[in-house]
Each structure stands twice: as structure tokens, then as C-alpha cells.
Amino acid sequence: MTVAEGIALRLSSLPPEYRTKKRQRELLSHIEKVLGKKRLKEVLPLDVLKLLADLAHLSPQTREHVRMAGQGLFTFLTETAKAFTGDNPFKEAGEVDVPQREPGFFTPEQFARLIQVMKPHLAAAALFSVLTGTRKAEVRKALKADTYLAERYVLIRGPKNNKDRRVPIPDVLVPLLEQQLKTPGKYLFCRQNGKQYTANWRAHDVIARACVRAGLVEGTRPYCFRKACGWKGDTMSAPEVDLVCPRCGRKARWKELPLPLRFKELRSTYATLGYASTGDIHFVQKVLGHSDPKLTQARYARALPEHLRRGANAVGAILVPAAKLGSPVGGNPGAEGGSGGKAENPPEGSNLNESEGLAMASKAEEARDSSGGGFLNRRPQVRFLSGSSPCFRTKRKQGVFLSGGVQAGSLDWVPVWYRVCPS
Structure with missing residues (x-):
């Protein structure tokens, strides 16, 4: 059997309810053009790598989809059709390296500016998506009969995993849905003439043009x-x-x-802000309809920029004592551009008062002057106790013994590894 015959068998065996049959045909057509005349046993992993290299004009994600389609083809021919035996060449070729980029999201200020410049029927669809985390296809297919305002949920039918799910309705969305239920037609969101949005609805372009009008x-x-x-x-x-x-x-x-923000970023806005405000990854997973919380965790559970800044400031407040000492490792504190062991205006709420800071700075200055060049510029010399034995026990201790008779035990928390032996 040739690869072209295997592809025809694969496509003819797909059930009628298979939603991505058209997409499978498109992906397998790339394989058929290059490897269609080869017999199944003649296909090698090297042939797959050359095929993917010839598809360099496609994005890495699309090339990975082509590889996965070929891997599924050989798996079908091996396990179901029993027409092939041997290793799967598309699996042996390895995955395409796809860059993992974080999904974008609208800030509340950006979304408020966006809604103000959109037409009412388009703004309603955008509001529903950002407040429920639904996809574009789910928005255009939402039915009025599946909207239960009293119970505060909308039943989403036929999503990507073929499982119906209930999407909770926040109270702020109820007045909008009450207006949408009065519009003509059976669909919750439709065109101004009452007809359903088709699969070719260019919602991404709608958001892009609205972003320009809003100054985004x-x-x-x-x-x-x-x-x-x-x-x-x-x-x-x-x-x-x-x-x-x-x-x-x-x-x-x-x-x-x-800005690179489109209709799909409305869904990621719900997921990102929902996790940031609740901290419950399972809540976000259930609303989005993910089968595995790991997918939700990897894609949407991230720190917002303001949370990162708040965390950085918290770490800085903890390390105020080190900042008061002043110099970087290996630098001269008194040199030009250095802080010289002084820190101005310590952050409010720090656990280091002024007297403690001056005392630490004074002791550090004495140690640096005595050691000639700073204790951080010299490698600590560990002094062994008398009665050394081959068996040692490793510990951490505050303070080190320096050459030149200078002991830096006065400096707080300068940990080193040393050996303790019975005397």
C-alpha cells in the first residue's frame, strides 16, 4: 500500500461527526504531495524531516500539526487497518520545536476603551466572551434556549472536546443578556438582520480595527x-x-x-484575571472547559506585571541590610559610582533601624580597612581546630576566620562551610 492509498483509507473511515475532517484533509495533502507515491515501508524518518524542511513557509505550529497528522495516519494503519507493521516514521522524526509564547490579554482600562468604540451588537459579543471565557465559535453558536438567567448559567454545546459545559453568568452580565433575548432569531448573538455569524466571521479583524479607533x-x-x-x-x-x-x-x-490583541485574547483575559483574582486553577479550568488542569496552569497561571513589581519590592525590603552595606561583590565601596556603604531613605516598614544600620556599616568598614581591600575580595581561610581526625561533620556557621588576624564574625550572616573536629 502506498501513502496516498493509506491517506484515502484514513479519510474515508472518519465518522460523519468528526469535526475536523476538512482540516485533516488539508494537513494530509502536504504529505501526499511529497510522499504519496512511496510505499508505507519505504518512508523513513529522514523523509519526514525533509518534508518538514520543505514546509518552511508554514509556521512551526502548522508544521507540527502536519507531523501529528502523519503520525496519526501511521498509527491508524498499524492498529486499526492492520495494513502496516513497523516503527512510526513520523513519531521517530521527533516533534517540531514550537515557540511557547504567553497569550496576551486586555487590561481593564484597555477593554473599557475598546468597548466604547465598538458597534452595539459587536460589543455585546465581546462582553459575553470576556465575562464568560468563551471562544469565538461558542459565542456565535450560543442559543437563547440554552440561556438560564434564573440559574445564572449558559449551556455551551458542542465545544472542541465534544462535551457540553455550563458557563456561569456574572450578575453584571444579566442586563445585557436580557436585552439579547429580545432580539430576533434563535441565536443569542447574531448580525443586525437576525442571521447567525458564519464560520468565516472575521471577529479578529473587528477587534483589530476597534483597537485602532480606541488608540490601542x-x-x-x-x-x-x-x-x-x-x-x-x-x-x-x-x-x-x-x-x-x-x-x-x-x-x-x-x-x-x-496592539497584538484579537478576539481570542478576550478568553485569555478572563482566564488570566480570573486566576489572578481567585488563585483557584480548578475554577478557571472548569469554566474554560479544559480536560487537564496542567494545560490551564501552563498557559494562563502567570503573574501579572503589578504582582511581579510588588514581589520585587518585597524582596528588596528584606534585603535592605545588604543594600546598606553598599558595594557589589568584588567592588571598591569607596570608589566613584559606589554607594560607599550608605543607603538613603530605606523603604518604609523595613526591619533595620538607623542605629543598627550604622553599627553594621561601621563594623564592616573596620573589617575592610584591616584586611586591606575588603573581606569579599579575599578568599576566606578556614582555621581547623586541634585534634583533627579523618571524619568530619559539615555545618554552617556565622562568621569566618580571615588571614591577617581579622575576624569577620561581627558581620551578620556571612555563612561559610567549615569542618568541626573533636578536640
Whole structure:
């Protein structure tokens, strides 16, 4: 059996309710073009790697989908059709290295500006998605008959994992849904004429244009208005008045580029802010419809920027004593640009008062002057106790013995490893 015959057998055996049959056909067509004439036993992992290399114009995620489709094809032919025996070449080729990027999300201020510039029927769909964590396909397929305002939930039917799930409705969303129930048609969100949004609904472009109108842009890009020219410049923070096209000399026009936030970021906004406010990963998992909490944890459980700053300031408050000592490791505290062992305006609430800080700084200065160059610039010499024996017990101790008769025991928490032997 050839690979092309195996692909035809695979597609013909898919059940009618298989939702991604069209997508499977598209992915397997890439394999059929290159390996279709080969027999199944002739396909090697090297052939798979060459196939993926020829698809360099596709994104890494799409190439991984092609590889997974081929792996599923050979698994089907081995376990179900019993038409092939041997190792799976697509599995042996290894996974495509796909960059793991964090999903974007709208801040509350950004989303408020976005809603104000959108048309009412589109703003309603966006509000429903961001307040329930639903996908674009789930929004356009939501039925009025599946909306239970008294029980505060919407029944989402036929999602990606073929399992119905209940999505809780927050109280703030109830007035909007009451208005949507009065619109014509059976769908909760539809076009202004009452018809359902089709699968080709370009909701991402709707959000992108709304971002430009709301001023949520990352820059501007010059371009030439003449289609025959087709020149496009680099992205700039602000347009230049006198910029002309370098090809035809016409005055350049400018296009504002929206932030990389689309309709799918509404769902990630719900997940990110929901986990940040509740700390309950299982709540986010159930609402989003994930089968495994690890997926939710890996994708959406992250620290918000303000939480990162708050944590960094908390660590800085704990390390105020070290900051008061002043110099970096190996540096000269009295040199130009150093802090010289002084720290101004310690953070409020720190556990180091002024007298303790001055005492520590004074003792540290004495140790540095006596040792000639600072105790951090010299390697500590450990003094062994009398009666050494081959058996030693490792401990940590506050204070070290330095060469030159200088003992740094006055410095707080300078841990070193040393040996303790019975005397």
C-alpha cells in the first residue's frame, strides 16, 4: 500500500461527526504531495524531516500539526487497518520545536476603551466572551434556549472536546443578556438582520480595527498609496511629516498598527484575571472547559506585571541590610559610582533601624580597612581546630576566620562551610 492509498483509507473511515475532517484533509495533502507515491515501508524518518524542511513557509505550529497528522495516519494503519507493521516514521522524526509564547490579554482600562468604540451588537459579543471565557465559535453558536438567567448559567454545546459545559453568568452580565433575548432569531448573538455569524466571521479583524479607533496601537508604518509600487516602510513610533516613498517619490501615507490583541485574547483575559483574582486553577479550568488542569496552569497561571513589581519590592525590603552595606561583590565601596556603604531613605516598614544600620556599616568598614581591600575580595581561610581526625561533620556557621588576624564574625550572616573536629 502506498501513502496516498493509506491517506484515502484514513479519510474515508472518519465518522460523519468528526469535526475536523476538512482540516485533516488539508494537513494530509502536504504529505501526499511529497510522499504519496512511496510505499508505507519505504518512508523513513529522514523523509519526514525533509518534508518538514520543505514546509518552511508554514509556521512551526502548522508544521507540527502536519507531523501529528502523519503520525496519526501511521498509527491508524498499524492498529486499526492492520495494513502496516513497523516503527512510526513520523513519531521517530521527533516533534517540531514550537515557540511557547504567553497569550496576551486586555487590561481593564484597555477593554473599557475598546468597548466604547465598538458597534452595539459587536460589543455585546465581546462582553459575553470576556465575562464568560468563551471562544469565538461558542459565542456565535450560543442559543437563547440554552440561556438560564434564573440559574445564572449558559449551556455551551458542542465545544472542541465534544462535551457540553455550563458557563456561569456574572450578575453584571444579566442586563445585557436580557436585552439579547429580545432580539430576533434563535441565536443569542447574531448580525443586525437576525442571521447567525458564519464560520468565516472575521471577529479578529473587528477587534483589530476597534483597537485602532480606541488608540490601542503599537506604532505607525509608512506605505505608498500606489498599488503598482507597493512600498512599505518600517514601523515607527510617530509619523514623519515629510517622508516620501523611496521608489516613486510620492508622499508616504501612514497606517496605525494595533496592539497584538484579537478576539481570542478576550478568553485569555478572563482566564488570566480570573486566576489572578481567585488563585483557584480548578475554577478557571472548569469554566474554560479544559480536560487537564496542567494545560490551564501552563498557559494562563502567570503573574501579572503589578504582582511581579510588588514581589520585587518585597524582596528588596528584606534585603535592605545588604543594600546598606553598599558595594557589589568584588567592588571598591569607596570608589566613584559606589554607594560607599550608605543607603538613603530605606523603604518604609523595613526591619533595620538607623542605629543598627550604622553599627553594621561601621563594623564592616573596620573589617575592610584591616584586611586591606575588603573581606569579599579575599578568599576566606578556614582555621581547623586541634585534634583533627579523618571524619568530619559539615555545618554552617556565622562568621569566618580571615588571614591577617581579622575576624569577620561581627558581620551578620556571612555563612561559610567549615569542618568541626573533636578536640
